[in-house]
Amino acid sequence: MGPGQIWVDADACPRAVKDILFRAAERVGIAVTLVANQPLSVPRSSHISSVQVAAGFDVADNYIVKQAQPGDLCITADIPLAAELLQQGCQALNPRGELYTEDNIRQRLNMRDFMDTLRASGIDTGGPAAYGQADKQRFANQLDRLLAKRISPGSRNPSPE
Numbered sequence: 001m002g003p004g005q006i007w008v009d010a011d012a013c014p015r016a017v018k019d020i021l022f023r024a025a026e027r028v029g030i031a032v033t034l035v036a037n038q039p040l041s042v043p044r045s046s047h048i049s050s051v052q053v054a055a056g057f058d059v060a061d062n063y064i065v066k067q068a069q070p071g072d073l074c075i076t077a078d079i080p081l082a083a084e085l086l087q088q089g090c091q092a093l094n095p096r097g098e099l100y101t102e103d104n105i106r107q108r109l110n111m112r113d114f115m116d117t118l119r120a121s122g123i124d125t126g127g128p129a130a131y132g133q134a135d136k137q138r139f140a141n142q143l144d145r146l147l148a149k150r151i152s153p154g155s156r157n158p159s160p161e
Contacts, residue, residue, distance in 0.1 A: 004150075007064045009076035010034035010050070016136045017075065017095045020143060022048055028147050033067075035060045073146060079108045091146065095131065097138025099146075 006021060018034070025032040025047040032048050034040050037060055040050040053059045061081045064074060070089030076082055082092035082100040092100040100108065 004069060005031040005033065005072045007068050007072060007074045008032065008034040009060060009064060009074065009078055009081060010036040010040055011038065011060060012077060013075060014095050014131045016131070017139055020136070020140050021075065024143060024147060028150065030147065030150065035063050079105070082108075093139070093142060093146070095139055096135040097142040099142055
């Protein structure tokens with residue numbers, strides 16, 4: 001079964017990802033909620049909403065963790081948030097199209113901590129590459145795969161009355 005609702009850690013989420021999510025919300029009728037520390041403009045839709053939380057460290061993350069239900073999908077590049085959501089039975093997908101899993105999240109956390117240590121010691125680690133067309137395509141493809149799982153095989157061909 002695919003996601004029941006999509007939560008978006010929206011403060012650093014690329015515009016292209018938001019646009020893909022807005023189209024998907026309309027196409028399949030799934031609720032998409034963007035959570036951010038700043039006001040967001042979202043299309044008028046019964047499927048799309050935004051929540052502005054107070055400024056502060058991890059305020060948006062904490063809101064998402066409290067609201068998300070098992071089976072929901074969260075779009076985030078925040079690895080600790082993804083790890084916490086996986087423990088709750090949610091799915092987590094980063095804006096570059098990588099689905100976080102129980103198998104890969106520990107490695108991602110370790111690499112994040114290692115890079116933080118390097119940066120703290122004054123080493124320039126460069127940061128991520130610019131968000132590009134290939135990232136956008138990987139995200140769209142992975143989202144489509146997850147949303148396709150929402151539709152049970154029997155619901156495509158409803159029985160005649």
